[in-house]
Amino acid sequence: MKYVLFAGVVIIAMACNQPADKKKDTATAEVKDRHTLSNADSVTPQHLDLDIRVDFAKHQISGLATWTVQNKSGASVLQLDTYDLTIDSVTVNGNKVSHSLDSAVANLGSRLNIPVDAGAKQVAIWYKTAPGATALQWLEPSQTLGKKHPFLYTQSESIYARTWIPCADGPGIRFTYNARVAVPKGLMALMSAENPQQRNDSGVYHFKMEQPVPAYLMALAAGDIAFASVDARTGVYAEPAMLEKAKHEFVEVGKMVTTAESLYGPYRWGRYDVLVLPPGFPLGGMENPRLTFCTPTIIAGDRSLVSLIAHELAHSWSGNLVTNATWEDFWLNEGFTVYFERRIMEAMMGADYADMLWELGYQDMVETVNELGKDSKDTWLKLDLSNRHPDDGLNDVAYEKGAHFLRLIEQKTGRAKMDTFLRSYFDTHAFKTMHTAQFLQYLDEHLLKGDTAVNVKAWVYGPGIPDNCPRAPQKRFEKVDAERARFLSGTAPGELNTGGWTSHEWLHFLRKMPKPLSVAQMEQLDKTFRFTATGNSEVADLWFIMAVAAEYTSAYPNMEKFLSEVGRRKFLTPLYTEMMKTPKGQEMAKRIFAQYKRNYHPLAQESLGKLVK
Incomplete structure (x- = not known):
């Protein structure tokens, strides 16, 4: 495929997901970046x-x-x-x-x-x-x-x-x-x-x-800001009072870099450091080259949430090294990164651990598709953002549908061939940009070779979740499901077999609870597991959503403290959304937002302001 890539304008051969013997039918089209007013293609x-x-x-x-x-x-x-x-x-x-x-x-x-x-x-x-x-x-x-x-x-x-x-x-x-x-x-x-x-x-x-x-x-x-070294090429920046906690949490970041390199080639950016920002940061992390910005909400004390760092590190290959040509190709950034992140975590923590990440991601994808509508064009991987802000496409479709598409390709072609393909992909296109059609033709030429078993068109240019979407084994979550069923059948929380559970098991345990639970059930769980006082932000946010639904008022003071300190939109949006479902909740949401909105990033203030009105 011949293509010329100018800054701001991409001229490509449209692949159209056709077998190699039909490439003569491909059409050449000019695709502009709709979201820049510059003329970088000329100057x-x-x-x-x-x-x-x-x-x-x-x-x-x-x-x-x-x-x-x-x-x-x-x-x-x-x-x-x-x-x-x-x-x-x-x-x-x-x-x-x-x-x-x-x-x-x-x-x-x-x-x-x-x-x-x-x-x-x-x-x-x-x-x-x-x-x-x-x-x-x-x-x-x-x-x-x-x-x-x-x-x-x-x-x-x-x-x-x-x-x-x-x-x-x-x-x-x-x-x-x-x-x-x-x-x-x-x-x-x-x-x-x-x-x-x-x-x-x-x-x-x-x-x-x-x-x-x-x-x-x-x-x-x-x-x-102060700095602490982790190893020769990795380290942590944070406010001085946070520095030792952050260094403890990220002690294996150097091993993460080495693991990533063993999968898909050398890290090409010199150092890899992490900056832990104050709580108002609206994202989990941002993959700024050489210096990932991250939220303090991943500092759980037990290194249980550091898969986020694996995600931002993976961007050093997918996104930063090979970049989506336009925001309508955002899945080429995030879908690849989620796939890569889970391969890093599998190499470091084992397949059973990575399977939990895949299943939680699948659940997020299903929820997002249901919210957008299973027939919505916004559930395509290749987006249409005409006359829209590119942030409209920043949702779990790009992340999870993109990652599951790549996992399906891995399953159909074999992991060895997939890894060889991805290593070559990153090496060949290093410090260049990639458009969806360009990638699909590269994929067909170098890996699929006309094989239609994946059904590329349904994944990239079709809505919803295709029927051949892979699903991770549920070995560890099946045990969680059994303990949840025991609780709902009347077993006291203290008698449940929860020893050694990670954050992911606790999230699955709570996500699948009926909503609302009774206040008595909430009290039982809280007395045993101390969810209201947890330092794990992922678990805390889910618990507070459950507390609002159940009107479990004992959790409200800690919930307000959480909302006063945390600026991550992943947590704020669903919690404020839950409050806005009832008159009492609306009153609480408006009061809390008015009091603490200055602690939130302008992006979060804008989106939450539309929600809390």
Whole structure:
């Protein structure tokens, strides 16, 4: 298959899931990234030099973004993405030019137009961010663990880099970057790049990212941060009060990297470090190259939730190394990563352990498909996000349907062939982008070879969950099911055989309970297993949902504390949703949200604000 990949525009041979002998019937089509206003296909951004200052008092980043560009087409204008940025001035090759901003487009922001010619090399933009920039979470000292210093972190995925940097903001647009970042003295700054391991006296930090990355993987954090080494190439950053707990939790992260390399080839990013953010972080983790951002909700004390780190590490191959060309191809990012994550966990913890992850993921997929509608086009792997925000596609379909599709391929072709294929896939397309049709043709040429047993079309261009979806063995969960049945038949919780259960067994135990349980049943479980006081955030969130449904008021004080401290949308959304089902719950939800919403990231504030109204 011949294809030309330009930044922002992908021109490919559409595979159409046809056998090799019918490839002559394939059609060539041009596919644009709907979510960038840039013209990076004409004027290519190659490198960014960023010189910025972080102002906590103003909640503002300001400074200079200098783009090294290549204008082989001789275009007369460079167009970049911005969202609520103030552009103070622009120079091209050192000469000041008159720029313009187009009227704002819903979801996408305003196109920045800069006059250029074929000789344009350096485009310098002086700018500042808006106080409410979506990518930026500004935390007051009271919102941090240490309570003494402010904190800032960014979240650029999916199209939020444009709210803090004027850029060509599309996953198919890669560039290298250097940065100089000034923060208040006494604080440390980190980026998705080569990072310091100690704070300095000046508050000025320098960064370098030599591997080309798309804008959504640009990341910045600044605050009272300390570092602890795990091994020669891995370590942990966190607020000082969290550092030892985090190091204990992530003690096997170096082994994870080695395990991943044994599966699908070398880790190509230098170091792999993890930054544990304050509680308001809206995601479980974000795979920023060299420096995963993660939620403190995975610090359970027993390393039971570190599969999330395996997921973010796996992104160093799927997503960061080989990137989805557009957000409509998001499954190529997350589906591959979930599959890879579970292969890492299987290698480290055994097949029975990984089977539990597969089954919980299957349950999540079923729930999401039921919510969207089994015939909804949003349950396709290949998405249609015309006139929509790309975040509309960030759900368990991309993650779980994508991963189960790959597992089916593994089962049909054999694990050895699948692993050889994936290793070659990552090596061949390293630091490049991949479109769905391009991948399907590569898959057919190098692995399936015309075999129709997988029924690729039903998985990628069809709704719901195909009939041939694989299901993991239930060996450990069958034992959980038996103990749940005993409880529901009247056996006291203390007599159940729960010794040695992991978080996954407890989640399965609670997920399959009738809802609502009686208050008496909730009290019995709580007295024995202390769910209300658990430090495991996954179990806590599920328990609090059950408590709201059962009106088990004894759990409400801890639930409110949980909602005041946790900003992860995976936990917030279902818990607030459950509260909003009854008048009493609505009153509670509105009061809690009004009191603690400032602790949540702007993305969470926006989505929860629509829910709690």
